[in-house]
Amino acid sequence: MKRYSVFAIAREALRYHQGWERAWRSPAPKAAYDAIIVGAGGHGLATAYYLGKNFGITNVAVIEKGWLGGGNTGRNTTIIRSNYLQDPSAAIYNKALSLYEDLSQDLNYNVMFSPRGLLMLAQTHHEVRGYLRTVHANNLQGVKTEWIGPERVKELVPIINIDGPRYPVLGALYQARGGTARHDAVAWGYARACSAMGMDILQQTEVTGVRSENGQVTGVETSRGFIGCKKLGMVVAGHSGQLAEMAGFRLPVESLALQALVSEPIKPCMDVVVMANTVHGYMSQSDKGEMVIGGGTDGFNNFTQRGSFHHIEETLRALVETFPMISRLKMLRQWGGIVDMTGDRSPIISKTPLGNCFINCGWGTGGFKAIPGSGWAMAELMAKGEPGPLAAEFNMWRFREGQFIDESVAAGVAH
Amino acid sequence: MLLLECPYCGVKAEETELTAGGEAHLKRFGPGSSGEEFEAYMFARKNPKGVHFERWRHAYGCGKWFLAARCTATLEVFGTYPAQTTEPPADLVEKIKAKRPDWKGTK
Numbered sequence: 111m112k113r114y115s116v117f118a119i120a121r122e123a124l125r126y127h128q129g130w131e132r133a134w135r136s137p138a139p140k141a142a143y144d145a146i147i148v149g150a151g152g153h154g155l156a157t158a159y160y161l162g163k164n165f166g167i168t169n170v171a172v173i174e175k176g177w178l179g180g181g182n183t184g185r186n187t188t189i190i191r192s193n194y195l196q197d198p199s200a201a202i203y204n205k206a207l208s209l210y211e212d213l214s215q216d217l218n219y220n221v222m223f224s225p226r227g228l229l230m231l232a233q234t235h236h237e238v239r240g241y242l243r244t245v246h247a248n249n250l251q252g253v254k255t256e257w258i259g260p261e262r263v264k265e266l267v268p269i270i271n272i273d274g275p276r277y278p279v280l281g282a283l284y285q286a287r288g289g290t291a292r293h294d295a296v297a298w299g300y301a302r303a304c305s306a307m308g309m310d311i312l313q314q315t316e317v318t319g320v321r322s323e324n325g326q327v328t329g330v331e332t333s334r335g336f337i338g339c340k341k342l343g344m345v346v347a348g349h350s351g352q353l354a355e356m357a358g359f360r361l362p363v364e365s366l367a368l369q370a371l372v373s374e375p376i377k378p379c380m381d382v383v384v385m386a387n388t389v390h391g392y393m394s395q396s397d398k399g400e401m402v403i404g405g406g407t408d409g410f411n412n413f414t415q416r417g418s419f420h421h422i423e424e425t426l427r428a429l430v431e432t433f434p435m436i437s438r439l440k441m442l443r444q445w446g447g448i449v450d451m452t453g454d455r456s457p458i459i460s461k462t463p464l465g466n467c468f469i470n471c472g473w474g475t476g477g478f479k480a481i482p483g484s485g486w487a488m489a490e491l492m493a494k495g496e497p498g499p500l501a502a503e504f505n506m507w508r509f510r511e512g513q514f515i516d517e518s519v520a521a522g523v524a525h
Numbered sequence: 526m527l528l529l530e531c532p533y534c535g536v537k538a539e540e541t542e543l544t545a546g547g548e549a550h551l552k553r554f555g556p557g558s559s560g561e562e563f564e565a566y567m568f569a570r571k572n573p574k575g576v577h578f579e580r581w582r583h584a585y586g587c588g589k590w591f592l593a594a595r596c597t598a599t600l601e602v603f604g605t606y607p608a609q610t611t612e613p614p615a616d617l618v619e620k621i622k623a624k625r626p627d628w629k630g631t632k
């Protein structure tokens with residue numbers, strides 16, 4: 111892999127940019143690998159990367175039915191934060207945030223991480239109490255967040271309407287270290303680094319079956335034939351239930367559509383991320399100037415990557431009250447992704463009923479922010495066969511024991 | 526746009542008139558059940574990419590719960606039927622089988 115640098119740009123500028131190489135190889139599948147990861151989204155690619163980087167396991171394939179980063183990783187609204195309520199969440203999301211902070215250097219790929227600050231508005235008294243509780247919890251966890259009043263909100267977000275008739279802004283939970291990153295770049299950066307370590311990223315290759323013997327996986331059936339493996343990691347978000355079914359077990363996960371949309375580009379008007387959970391909408395401004403907008407999930411199981419129109423309408427109605435100036439903006443694009451929801455709205459990073467098969471899923475509406483931390487924890491689980499401290503509590507059996515990591519209250523909205 | 530016909534009042538209702546209620550025909554477990562049974566009932570929902578049986582409520586109409594067979598991969602609705610039953614009606618099952626020969630049945 112040729113490193114990207116200012117010298118590389120200068121060198122290429124002098125030779126008509128003829129010398130740039132492809133960011134990753136597109137090899138033919140080998141007969142077998144030490145480890146196979148199914149799903150080349152951010153979480154799958156990060157798992158492969160840390161398998162190589164932290165454990166020296168590089169005979170790895172990442173198998174992707176479409177194109178890498180074409181799932182939720184390339185469809186999300188890129189919010190990054192770590193102000194969760196429960197300790198296990200704070201640990202893994204904060205690990206992810208710390209890794210994001212120097213990911214561009216680590217990968218030699220600009221992921222455009224932008225810690226511009228993030229506000230979660232409190233618009234009811236119930237929310238005020240909830241966020242005060244989260245601030246206290248965060249401070250005990252060593253995650254720096256603060257409670258700010260409406261005047262400070264207005265200072266940070268001049269375009270906001272703090273005294274809306276139905277939902278005035280009563281304050282906000284503020285995490286100055288939160289922000290956004292470029293979603294595609296995260297996938298591409300990890301893919302390039304994995305390929306450079308000699309790993310094979312097999313795009314346009316669908317896993318159609320999981321072969322096992324005596325409770326151990328021996329490999330996967332794919333649209334390009336059988337590929338053997340010593341360890342299998344399933345990291346397929348909305349399709350986790352389908353992969354688990356191929357392997358013969360059921361997950362506590364349901365797949366729903368979550369939508370997002372962007373407006374026409376406008377001049378810079380908001381340099382923080384604002385989430386309004388009561389009214390179910392959130393917004394940030396991309397570097398291109400588009401307002402990036404998201405809301406809640408649709409209500410029914412869905413695999414079509416297409417959501418219902420009335421959800422967009424609800425989200426925009428709420429945001430227009432909060433940000434009156436967006437009322438005349440034209441929306442350019444709208445899309446959906448299939449998110450994997452668990453009962454406690456926390457992810458699963460777990461061993462499975464099959465000895466050498468591991469699963470990472472359930473990130474639902476909020477897993478972009480977790481990509482580096484999740485990959486780190488999943489790589490440790492796959493390499494050692496046992497979860498480390500980051501993953502232990504996210505096992506798939508916690509629902510049986512009632513040991514929920516309940517984030518549905520702390521994060522009432524999709525993000 | 527999803528259109529479901531309410532089997533009670535016969536209205537073809539658009540989805541904003543309805544509330545989705547998740548998997549149909551659940552067997553309920555209560556006190557005294559094992560951890561596995563309780564987990565399966567509470568959390569391990571069927572999540573098929575294809576034919577799915579669901580509960581819906583005609584929230585802004587007659588207010589009643591009914592059941593529907595729908596394809597989660599195409600959003601095609603196969604049919605709706607009243608909630609007072611423990612399994613889908615035979616004629617609906619036949620209709621689905623004709624349309625989806627690969628379908629493995631209701632279990």
Ligand SMILES: Cc1cc2nc3c(=O)[nH]c(=O)nc-3n(C[C@H](O)[C@H](O)[C@H](O)COP(=O)(O)OP(=O)(O)OC[C@H]3O[C@@H](n4cnc5c(N)ncnc54)[C@H](O)[C@@H]3O)c2cc1C
Binds near residue numbers: 177180186188317524
């Ligand atoms: C509209 C929207 C907005 C969001 N906003 C945010 C946000 O602001 N902040 C945040 O933190 N999170 C957000 N999320 C959630 C975040 O996008 C996801 O949690 C995260 O991207 C999941 O990454 P992943 O790698 O697990 O899954 P994906 O990126 O979906 O990757 C899974 C891959 O597996 C592949 N696959 C599936 N089945 C097979 C098979 N049989 N064989 C081979 N490959 C297969 C898929 O093609 C896919 O590429 C949002 C999600 C959506 C949909």
Ligand SMILES: [Zn+2]
Binds near residue numbers: 531533534589
């Ligand atoms: Zn009715």
